[in-house]
Amino acid sequence: MNLHEYQAKRLFAEHGVPIPNGEVARSEEEARQIAADLGGHVVVKAQVHTGGRGKAGGVKLAHSPEEAAAAAHQILGMDIKGLTVHQVLVDELAPGGIDQEIYLAVLIDRAKRRPMIMASAAGGMDIEQVAEETPEKIIKVHVDPFLGVKGYQSNYIAGKMGLPRELWRDFHKITSSLYSCFKANDASLTEINPLVITGEGKLMAVDGKMSIDDNSLFRLPAIVEMRDTSEEPEAEQKAREAGINFIKLDGNIGCMVNGAGLAMTTMDVTKLFGGAPANFLDIGGGAKAEQVATALRLILSDENVEAVLINIFGGITRGDEVAKGIIAALEQVKTDIPFVVRLAGTNAAEGMAILADAEMETAVTLSDAAQKAVALTKEAK
Amino acid sequence: MSILIDKNTRLVVSGITGREGSFHTAQMMEYGTNVVAGVTPGKGGQVFEADGQEVPVFDTIAEAVDETGANTSMIIVPARFAVDAIYEAADAGVDLIVCLTEYIPVMDMIGARAYLDAKGIRLLGPNCPGLLTPGQSKVGFIPGSIAMPGPVGVVSKSGTLTYEVIDALTRLGIGQTTCVGIGGDPINGTDFIDVLKLFEADPDTKHIVMIGEIGGNLEEQAAAFIKEHVSKPVTSFIAGRTAPPGRRMGHAGAIIEGKSGTAEGKIAALRDAGIPVADNPDDIARIVAERMGM
Numbered sequence: 001m002n003l004h005e006y007q008a009k010r011l012f013a014e015h016g017v018p019i020p021n022g023e024v025a026r027s028e029e030e031a032r033q034i035a036a037d038l039g040g041h042v043v044v045k046a047q048v049h050t051g052g053r054g055k056a057g058g059v060k061l062a063h064s065p066e067e068a069a070a071a072a073h074q075i076l077g078m079d080i081k082g083l084t085v086h087q088v089l090v091d092e093l094a095p096g097g098i099d100q101e102i103y104l105a106v107l108i109d110r111a112k113r114r115p116m117i118m119a120s121a122a123g124g125m126d127i128e129q130v131a132e133e134t135p136e137k138i139i140k141v142h143v144d145p146f147l148g149v150k151g152y153q154s155n156y157i158a159g160k161m162g163l164p165r166e167l168w169r170d171f172h173k174i175t176s177s178l179y180s181c182f183k184a185n186d187a188s189l190t191e192i193n194p195l196v197i198t199g200e201g202k203l204m205a206v207d208g209k210m211s212i213d214d215n216s217l218f219r220l221p222a223i224v225e226m227r228d229t230s231e232e233p234e235a236e237q238k239a240r241e242a243g244i245n246f247i248k249l250d251g252n253i254g255c256m257v258n259g260a261g262l263a264m265t266t267m268d269v270t271k272l273f274g275g276a277p278a279n280f281l282d283i284g285g286g287a288k289a290e291q292v293a294t295a296l297r298l299i300l301s302d303e304n305v306e307a308v309l310i311n312i313f314g315g316i317t318r319g320d321e322v323a324k325g326i327i328a329a330l331e332q333v334k335t336d337i338p339f340v341v342r343l344a345g346t347n348a349a350e351g352m353a354i355l356a357d358a359e360m361e362t363a364v365t366l367s368d369a370a371q372k373a374v375a376l377t378k379e380a381k
Numbered sequence: 382m383s384i385l386i387d388k389n390t391r392l393v394v395s396g397i398t399g400r401e402g403s404f405h406t407a408q409m410m411e412y413g414t415n416v417v418a419g420v421t422p423g424k425g426g427q428v429f430e431a432d433g434q435e436v437p438v439f440d441t442i443a444e445a446v447d448e449t450g451a452n453t454s455m456i457i458v459p460a461r462f463a464v465d466a467i468y469e470a471a472d473a474g475v476d477l478i479v480c481l482t483e484y485i486p487v488m489d490m491i492g493a494r495a496y497l498d499a500k501g502i503r504l505l506g507p508n509c510p511g512l513l514t515p516g517q518s519k520v521g522f523i524p525g526s527i528a529m530p531g532p533v534g535v536v537s538k539s540g541t542l543t544y545e546v547i548d549a550l551t552r553l554g555i556g557q558t559t560c561v562g563i564g565g566d567p568i569n570g571t572d573f574i575d576v577l578k579l580f581e582a583d584p585d586t587k588h589i590v591m592i593g594e595i596g597g598n599l600e601e602q603a604a605a606f607i608k609e610h611v612s613k614p615v616t617s618f619i620a621g622r623t624a625p626p627g628r629r630m631g632h633a634g635a636i637i638e639g640k641s642g643t644a645e646g647k648i649a650a651l652r653d654a655g656i657p658v659a660d661n662p663d664d665i666a667r668i669v670a671e672r673m674g675m
Contacts, residue, residue: 268622
């Protein structure tokens with residue numbers, strides 16, 4: 001789950017990271033009032049879950065409450081990479097301006113199985129670009145999960161970045177605060193880009209990004225409250241509530257599969273035979289009628305779908321039971337969209353016979369199923 | 382021969398009285414797994430019955446190990462209790478911990494893995510289907526009906542995709558030494574290289590099938606390892622060529638992050654190491670048959 005900039009920065013601040021004063025506005029009038037309260041010199045920033053807000057015109061400077069209102073007017077309702085801006089953050093400008101921009105983040109290094117601090121004196125830029133073009137400018141330090149960030153580690157990073165020595169103590173406070181925020185909120189990323197040195201010689205986090213490990217949400221009620229569902233496609237929201245893994249894609253062949261690896265593979269093989277998958281969908285184990293019906297409704301809510309490919313491996317749940325579940329689900333969800341069903345595994349032949357009796361298109365192999373689904377979309381045209 | 386589990390496996394199941402736990406324990410017992418104990422805190426003294434056998438239930442894994450000599454632990458409890466059970470199994474001194482539970486927080490796993498490494502205890506999973514040695518023992522979800530004893534070692538991040546491959550091998554008359562699901566979480570225990578080492582050392586394993594998916598770099602590491610250290614033929618498949626970047630494809634670890642973790646990168650690394658990678662999973666069993674001269 002991703003947080004908005006303002007949510008991330010507030011959490012950083014709770015753990016001791018200095019951030020600018022600011023408030024969220026949902027209207028021009030609110031933006032004007034916040035800017036007036038902050039003394040007029042502000043930055044107005046679109047709050048959407050995507051990068052590249054600046055380039056899209058979603059970040060504007062203002063030097064009076066009126067300018068802030070005008071900026072909010074331009075940004076609110078703006079479309080940034082397909083997302084509509086519903087709120088802006090109005091932040092005071094860094095006191096005395098910005099002397100230097102630094103990148104600082106805590107993330108998980110899967111290969112080393114440790115949290116890792118990543119920093120660079122080349123802040124303010126796209127860090128992936130820095131990593132690719134000038135990898136020597138990126139400093140990485142791993143954190144022992146039982147120890148946390150030690151002072152010498154922050155000093156090492158500060159030294160490598162050439163940070164002025166009088167800021168090293170404050171910098172350690174920021175790295176350890178950012179790590180404690182990461183740990184306390186089960187984050188997969190806490191990122192400050194940029195962390196600036198202000199004209200007054202102080203460190204301040206002017207932008208923030210944070211992603212939370214979805215597996216931890218059960219113990220983070222305050223974070224769950226922060227979820228912004230306005231940006232989530234409706235079908236994905238419904239899938240999440242139903243406990244089904246569903247990701248909408250751009251194609252026209254709806255896919256329903258049990259198991260994530262097999263679901264990805266079904267998409268891959270569909271593509272291999274010239275088709276385009278409309279979604280990733282893992283219905284989990286069992287394929288009971290109710291589950292299949294819910295999944296079908298999700299798939300059919302996408303009007304691009306012209307055919308549906310169902311691929312179920314019956315293991316402990318036998319193929320004949322799966323077939324009965326599919327037929328029962330299709331009685332609940334009436335549709336003209338054509339289907340291809342492939343069952344494999346235990347009692348697959350018995351299951352396929354049941355489906356054939358119900359006059360359903362069936363396939364023995366995944367290749368066969370994908371080819372039939374592709375042919376059905378061509379017939380539909 | 383086989384790897385990790387066989388007739389001598391003495392299994393203790395954490396979560397034996399739960400809905401999933403009791404169902405799968407019964408399945409394992411029917412298959413012939415020697416389930417010696419169950420654990421559910423607060424239900425010590427009860428008896429679990431399945432397949433005409435009785436299994437004692439204990440409050441703790443330590444008691445189960447003391448009383449029954451269990452050497453392998455399987456964990457099938459809800460995510461919020463699973464990490465505690467991993468630590469408990471490690472402290473009870475089993476040789477192998479198999480954690481099937483999905484949705485364990487990543488930071489919890491980082492701590493648990495560091496703890497297990499310090500103790501030198503092997504974990505399989507979490508979020509994995511477990512493993513199966515045909516005709517001897519199964520620990521986890523893999524359906525016994527699709528496997529048969531034979532010369533191929535199977536290792537995979539996936540569940541049902543692996544069952545497909547095992548099923549296809551069996552239909553061609555090619556049996557398996559052991560089938561191992563390492564799971565699809567970003568931080569787990571046993572990885573591809575660990576299992577490849579075991580298959581390389583197992584005299585009965587003549588061929589290895591490795592099934593990977595997008596995310597992380599375990600497949601790239603495995604490719605480099607195979608090139609240097611594995612003398613047996615390996616046939617591979619990678620799922621997720623059509624996965625969009627930045628989205629988790631069901632498994633918590635199956636995500637393309639920036640430019641890392643793509644199917645293309647993994648397939649290239651494997652092919653560079655001389656490992657055939659099937660474009661279509663329907664071809665895997667056939668490629669294995671051809672390479673085995675069948």
